Amino acid sequence: MTEVPDAAAVAPPAETPHRSPHADLWGGVAWMGLAVAILVASIRMDRLADQDINPYTIPGLLPGLLSILMLFFGSMLALRGLLAGGLRQRFAAAGREAIAPGRTLLVIGLCAAFDVGLVGRGLPFWAAAAIFVTVAVLALERSGEGRIGRRPTPAAMLKAAVIGLATGGAVTALFQEVFLVHLP
Amino acid sequence: MLTGLAQLGHAYLSFLNPLSILFGLGGALVGIIVGCLPGLSATLCIALLTTMTIKLPANDAILILVCSYVGTLYGGSRTAILLNIPGTAANAASCADGHALALRGEAGRAIGIATSGAFTSTLIGVLCLAAFTPVLGNVALSFGSFEFFWLALFGVTMSGTLVGDDPLKGWLMGLLGLFVAQIGQDGLYAHDRFTFEWDQLSGGIALIPALVGAFGFAEILTTLARPKEPKLVELKDSVLPRFREVVEHWPTVVRSGLIGVFTGLMPGVGEDAGAWMSYAAAKAVSKKPEEFGKGSIDGLMAAETGDMASIPGHIIPCLALGIPGSAPSAVLMAAMILHGIQPGPMMMIEHPEFVYDVVAMTTLAMFSILVFGLFLVKPLLLVLRVKRTILMPIIFVLCTIGAFATASRLFDVYAMLVIGIVAFFLRGKGYQMAPFVLGLVLGGILDKNLRRGLVLSDGAIEPFFTRPISMVLAAATIFTLLLYVPAFKAGLRALGRPVRRLLSRRPVADG
The missing domain is CATH 1.10.246 (Serum Albumin; Chain A, Domain 1)
Known part of the structure; x- marks a missing residue:
């Protein structure tokens, strides 16, 4: 009896392995910073009350929601990097040697x-x-x-x-x- | 049914003239050349050709773009076989077996297999395109704001999950794309968002310059940042298409063709997914799985068939739903809009003949690649001998024109430059561009439909989850996200183990 391989098993390794806890940690922090900036800008965005628009159609609604999701996923990335030792490890192990x-x-x-x-x-x-x-x-x-x-x-x-x-x-x-x- | 067949017949007849054939061959030729060049993608090729063909009649322009789309993916297989570098991401699965055959002195045979596989799979895709697009278009007529909201979100989520090796980064790029799409005047009240009182930003970040930056300039940087020129394997044997091998491997061709079309139907999943899934399926059922990766004909056939069949697959949701299946089809959709054709559910009402025109265009593309596969393989390989240090500056000049030409704004050129540099560094950290592009395309749809939906429901969110199609799309989106949660994944794996065991229980040839 043979095992059925899945797609991941037959796919070759990615061209450059990008999993670096250090990069994940600081990348996650950068995403969180961007998300907070978007969230603040969305909250402060004009709600066009003087035009008497429907409150469910305020221009900052979707950007605000997107920023919350970005904050969540950014913090997940940062947490992943932190738990994998991102504070100790400085550089990615591979993937950068070919770049001049x-x-x-x-x-x-x-x-x-x-x-x-x-x-x-x-x-x-x-x-x-x-x-x-x-x-x-x-x-x-x-x-x-x-x-x-x-x-x-x-x-x-x-x-x-x-x-x-x-x-x-x-x-x-x-x-x-x-x-x-x-x-x- | 009969009306559809009549329109299809009319579409074929309308393209049977010397000018259309010339445009088709020209588009395919440019596509093959671009596909041959490692680093240059189908997205870039279509984006640049969009600007070149902007003054042509709509049908001629879209014909050139469709043929170049098919040509690019076909051309990418040459580089995979001869250089062991995929010409486009979609050809990555062809590298292992194609290059192994080339190293054994069978490069011509490998190219022949790629040609015959590409032709046959495009044929399968064309049949599905003709059959499914009108059906899906009619179903989509019942879609409202709630369904389109979920469809857009599902597209970005799927793209983030399946493109690249890190879903978390994929979703973040999708969100970034959705956010960038919000920059400029909003679709309901023309209110400036995130423009910082800068007039140039009021028009938003246009799709074509963003794509040229993310796929063109970033690729130029990636290619030139590596000082080594790749080594080319010499062609010694015949490159004629091997239709005999298509007949011998027909189960692989049919299976991979259908897998390719199916993966193409999923919004946001690139052509490479079609190739890899077909490859995995072929290996799973092969009697000689140990040969995969070492010059397996079955493996090469599966990979080439899977990626080529996904092209018509990607065009189906693009035409019927207005949701592109991949980054190249996103540019194709943008080109259609530039030429006054609005893809989406209303297309079957407003321009039903255009769907059949696209079927005829794809058929013409299929024959064009066969022509070049039969007669022009060796001369076309000369392009691989041109040094990257010469080619890339020329490509950058084209990128600049590509970014500028659609709106004649220098701001778009600067946007291309900035997006290209950011994309280059993000790619170095493992972030994929396809979810970003999907986000950029779908951001407007998501925004309008969220707000319209909330107005219709008077602020209630239940209709987003309780309408039948919304419910399915919401469940699919949430399921896709939950797949990343380790506990959920482990539970699912435990549930699926008995099924996998049952599937793998098959006779083994030599005991």
Whole structure:
């Protein structure tokens, strides 16, 4: 006789195990803080009494109820982390080794600079996209494995510029001319 | 019945023209390419294509989106087989057996199985879509505010429970999505909520920029944060679809197809659930369960059939109830609304022909993936050779356009950026985005129906629990939540043990 396996038994482990008591504890506390803020804002929200609305339709009703549920589940998460030793254990055991923090910050910085600094600031979209893609390709290639700190060769710079210009041109032509989409 | 068949026939005929076929093939091709790229999801693909197709007639635009939806999941299997990285979350179940076959030099065979499984399962799904959507739509006509309140809550609860490995975090993300949906003017009195007197926030957080942030920018960050490029297994054998193997494994195909459609029907449960449940069921009844995970044809067939069949399954509640079955179908629903088609119970009254149009679109998608599965497997794999450091900045440019294009507001671009960064860090801590998206979509429905229901009942909460359908939905929601309580779970397991023992009592082949 063989046992019938359930879905959990046949599923492989998740890509990254995320159960960290420390993260659960402080994550739970953050959720509770957010829930309290929403609850206070919901209670203080205008009840539109001057418009003589039905009291069961006040705008803060659902957000208030959601915040109570969020408070409950957030406290459950915090409690779970606390009972599992979240105050003693500092870091998650696994799941973070594959992430390069410097590279993450670099990507966030590049993308934010494009969206906040280039797009919608008077520069044509094709030019903004070309500058971003060129710089991003060069910077990311340099920050790759075994290439950190190396100066880009003229060929690499030319290649990145061609990719950037081609992207800016093609994307603008496709969206603006073919699909008639308004670009920033 | 006859009217429905006539409308179905008319829908098929209306798409049998060169332009529609071209749109269908184009949508599927873009979907397959996006699906091939690890990290880029069906949700992102549909969100970006929604902005591209916004000026097209409704039927053409939705055709492209449906074909890209089917194409993305199909394309994701290539990456699972050749790189051992699921192209989309739905293809995770295909990794073990697909990649094991590839390592044995049978990558082409694995891709052929994926193609034939995808085609057959989409066919099963299309039949269910045509049969069940009108029925469910007619049932939903009797739904009132109380039922829709519970349906929305049930969707978020189910999504939180089944997506990812931690229901508590799933529910919190669902609640966050529901809360974010409350930001901006409320649906009844246009009163500003949580806007802090900032005009830009009065319009609320739009769905498409939020989705592009959560699924696009967050994925770009996740992909680029890992400096290693994945290694590709070479294709040496034929990639032609193996319909012979579909015939040999027909019980698996039919079973997985039906499981896929059924999981698709459940609101908020992603395509990956369809794949995993089909995989688990196939292993449970297999005569060679030890081969699963080591290159089992049955396992790969089950996984690929289960996830593809769940696509039409997800579209059914989306059309009939206005409740999306998954994150990609949530974007599909948003696109329908942008094109002036309101999914939900009134659809069978106002646009009954559209349901059959979607059936025809899904059929066209099914044939499109077969065309690309037959003729364009190897050229399409070239996209896997493009470096992520080149591809991802280009994808980010598309994300920016995607966030901006629907409303032409720079605020949406900033919202996408912020949501993407927050989603990236939350994902690193094990929080899934699908419940958040479901919450974002269902927040408005939940709010309006709670308040309308309370007005109708004059403040009494009994009708939320005593009307027959409400009672069932409330019981299902509470049961789903109680499953997380250890004592309740243990009691349930003890009750279910005799049944499981009975089910597992079957003859063993070799004693």
